[in-house]
Amino acid sequence: MLHGEVEISSFLKARRAALDPADLGxxxxxxxxxxxxxxxxxxxxxxxxxxxxxxxxxxxxAHAISDSVLDAIARALRLTGGEVTYLRNIALPRRRGxxxxxxxxxxxxxxxxxxQQLLDAMGSTVPAMVVGRGLDILAWNTxxxxxxxxxxxxxxxxxxxALLVFLDPAARALHPDWExxxxxxxxxxxxESGRHPEDPRICEVVNELLHRSGDFRRVWEAxxxxxxxxxxxxxxxxxxGELLITFESFRLTTDPDQTLVTYSAPSGSPTExxxxxxxxxxxxxxxxxxxxxx
Numbered sequence: 001m002l003h004g005e006v007e008i009s010s011f012l013k014a015r016r017a018a019l020d021p022a023d024l025g026x027x028x029x030x031x032x033x034x035x036x037x038x039x040x041x042x043x044x045x046x047x048x049x050x051x052x053x054x055x056x057x058x059x060x061x062a063h064a065i066s067d068s069v070l071d072a073i074a075r076a077l078r079l080t081g082g083e084v085t086y087l088r089n090i091a092l093p094r095r096r097g098x099x100x101x102x103x104x105x106x107x108x109x110x111x112x113x114x115x116q117q118l119l120d121a122m123g124s125t126v127p128a129m130v131v132g133r134g135l136d137i138l139a140w141n142t143x144x145x146x147x148x149x150x151x152x153x154x155x156x157x158x159x160x161x162a163l164l165v166f167l168d169p170a171a172r173a174l175h176p177d178w179e180x181x182x183x184x185x186x187x188x189x190x191x192e193s194g195r196h197p198e199d200p201r202i203c204e205v206v207n208e209l210l211h212r213s214g215d216f217r218r219v220w221e222a223x224x225x226x227x228x229x230x231x232x233x234x235x236x237x238x239x240x241g242e243l244l245i246t247f248e249s250f251r252l253t254t255d256p257d258q259t260l261v262t263y264s265a266p267s268g269s270p271t272e273x274x275x276x277x278x279x280x281x282x283x284x285x286x287x288x289x290x291x292x293x294x
Contacts, residue, residue, distance in 0.1 A: 124279035138258065173238075243274055
């Protein structure tokens with residue numbers, strides 16, 4: 001279990017500590033404040049609730065918190081859209097009260113044959129994959145399996161974006177801007193954990209990373225929540241060299257816990273040429289060893 005009193009407490013404390021009182025017209029200065037950020041009573045005042053009630057919420061002792069109160073706290077803490085969703089998700093078990101914790105819902109992590117057919121139809125020009133709960137990589141096409149890590153060569157339990165970024169020795173060489181990628185991965189994983197706090201696979205991934213990676217613990221404890229569903233990536237691929245690619249993510253409406261991720265490069269760009277080379281390298285790899293780019 002990832003949430004409960006500790007999780008909501010850690011999140012609210014981190015968010016109020018991240019605010020600058022001066023930005024809200026409040027007196028600042030470390031000489032007048034024992035800790036950075038807003039005090040509990042200031043958050044309560046901005047949210048229009050009593051200090052005692054806010055304290056009980058932050059300590060995870062409040063039950064049946066209304067949507068209006070959560071919205072007021074979100075406004076007081078200037079939460080982003082993703083953070084508001086996360087706050088609602090981690091407060092949900094508290095609002096269920098005597099009904100007990102939320103149970104994992106939805107089907108298992110199985111990709112429908114029609115989706116794999118779609119991946120394969122993208123051919124050798126568009127790397128693509130399907131990502132499921134907990135950032136498990138569930139399916140891919142030929143280029144998608146080689147755009148970063150060599151997915152076909154990995155054990156199924158290790159085909160996970162978070163585990164690869166934080167535990168695979170090749171991750172930092174593959175991602176020159178590793179710190180940014182790490183923050184994006186953790187932001188996505190925390191959003192996932194908010195949606196499915198009881199999911200065994202998400203708990204397994206988070207607990208392994210907390211145990212094995214100091215870098216993960218540092219980023220995770222910052223309590224950042226955001227879903228990075230599109231953007232750019234800078235990769236240094238061991239076979240074809242530098243790749244500057246854009247990615248787009250599409251929720252599968254009939255499989256809402258799965259996301260189709262596609263990668264592309266501008267027509268005529270060096271990256272497009274290198275992707276074509278990577279497709280050829282992949283074909284050679286079926287019969288012989290891959291040779292690094294020289």
